[in-house]
Amino acid sequence: MLRTGLLYLARHQSLRRWLETAPSAGRLTSRFVAGLTLDDALAAAERLEREGILASLDHLGESVTSLDEAAAARDEYIEAIERLSGRSPRSTVSIKLTQFGLHLSEEACRANVDRLMRAATRLGRMVEIDMESSEYTERILQISSDMHASYGNVRAVVQAYLHRSEKDVERLCGLRVPVRLCKGAYQEPATVAFQRKRDVDANYVRLVKILLERGTYPGLATHDEKIIREARRFTRERAIPPDRYEFQMLYGIRRDLARAFAAGGYRIRLYVPYGKAWYPYFMRRLAERPANLLFLARNVLKG
Numbered sequence: 001m002l003r004t005g006l007l008y009l010a011r012h013q014s015l016r017r018w019l020e021t022a023p024s025a026g027r028l029t030s031r032f033v034a035g036l037t038l039d040d041a042l043a044a045a046e047r048l049e050r051e052g053i054l055a056s057l058d059h060l061g062e063s064v065t066s067l068d069e070a071a072a073a074r075d076e077y078i079e080a081i082e083r084l085s086g087r088s089p090r091s092t093v094s095i096k097l098t099q100f101g102l103h104l105s106e107e108a109c110r111a112n113v114d115r116l117m118r119a120a121t122r123l124g125r126m127v128e129i130d131m132e133s134s135e136y137t138e139r140i141l142q143i144s145s146d147m148h149a150s151y152g153n154v155r156a157v158v159q160a161y162l163h164r165s166e167k168d169v170e171r172l173c174g175l176r177v178p179v180r181l182c183k184g185a186y187q188e189p190a191t192v193a194f195q196r197k198r199d200v201d202a203n204y205v206r207l208v209k210i211l212l213e214r215g216t217y218p219g220l221a222t223h224d225e226k227i228i229r230e231a232r233r234f235t236r237e238r239a240i241p242p243d244r245y246e247f248q249m250l251y252g253i254r255r256d257l258a259r260a261f262a263a264g265g266y267r268i269r270l271y272v273p274y275g276k277a278w279y280p281y282f283m284r285r286l287a288e289r290p291a292n293l294l295f296l297a298r299n300v301l302k303g
């Protein structure tokens with residue numbers, strides 16, 4: 001119930017406008033968001049790389065309302081990629097296609113992604129294309145695999161909660177597209193997604209095994225220790241070396257685990273969000289773990 005309510009609020013535009021401009025925004029969001037500017041995100045990526053942790057920068061924003069905004073998002077990402085050069089050699093960027101205008105014009109979105117891909121390829125960077133709500137799944141996967149076919153440096157994302165995901169994983173393995181596997185963060189109906197946590201978790205384990213055996217450098221994006229233990233057991237059983245995959249986690253969540261991975265010789269990448277449009281991302285993090293509301297309340301009360 002609480003999860004559904006928080007995901008509903010995540011789409012609430014007037015609450016969003018009010019909170020994103022509130023003077024205390026930085027204090028509310030600092031646990032999950034690296035800062036409001038690209039400089040903040042670059043500093044976080046540098047700090048992480050010094051600890052042996054990789055980063056993927058996410059300039060927050062989704063469902064832009066004009067193609068001008070989409071072009072501005074593209075330019076921000078090109079700048080991020082250019083400024084990562086020489087500072088954090090192994091970091092990537094993560095983009096959302098509704099931030100690049102997918103829902104306004106697929107053609108314009110493809111042109112924006114293409115411009116970014118050219119810059120990324122010139123600078124030897126990988127681009128990860130986040131997955132959004134199910135109305136976009138097919139289009140996002142198609143654009144991700146087309147861009148990978150043209151440039152060879154794209155990671156697609158698959159959500160374990162969708163019924164269709166096993167077929168998608170098989171298709172992406174066949175095309176040799178690297179996949180980030182996550183559970184899925186949106187509110188989806190039973191017609192398209194598993195509703196019970198145990199079914200989502202079981203599907204995650206099924207898909208992660210396919211990716212570890214037949215995928216190209218998969219990213220295992222989860223903080224779920226039971227699943228992580230099972231994935232590690234599977235890699236030992238099949239003698240899959242730790243440089244054939246990476247773990248991925250979100251900035252600010254389970255920092256202890258991330259550090260332990262790096263210290264244990266595993267590859268670990270943190271998804272590092274930054275920017276002023278933090279509200280929908282932040283609300284999805286609250287929905288995943290309503291105990292985070294206590295953390296939020298403490299920060300508000302601190303004044």
Ligand code: FDA
Binds near residue numbers: 132223250292
């Ligand atoms: P689960 O929700 O079962 O949590 C397992 C444990 O992790 C919890 O018990 C708790 O300890 C910790 N935890 C999880 N979430 C927490 C939170 N918000 N605050 C505090 N602790 C928390 N989704 C999507 O739809 N599209 C995408 O492109 C991506 N991309 C992405 C990248 C990366 C690197 C990660 C890690 C995740 C995503 N996600 C995503 C989000 C993902 O779908 C999912 O909602 C969250 O990762 C939470 O699921 P877990 O796998 O962590 O399991």
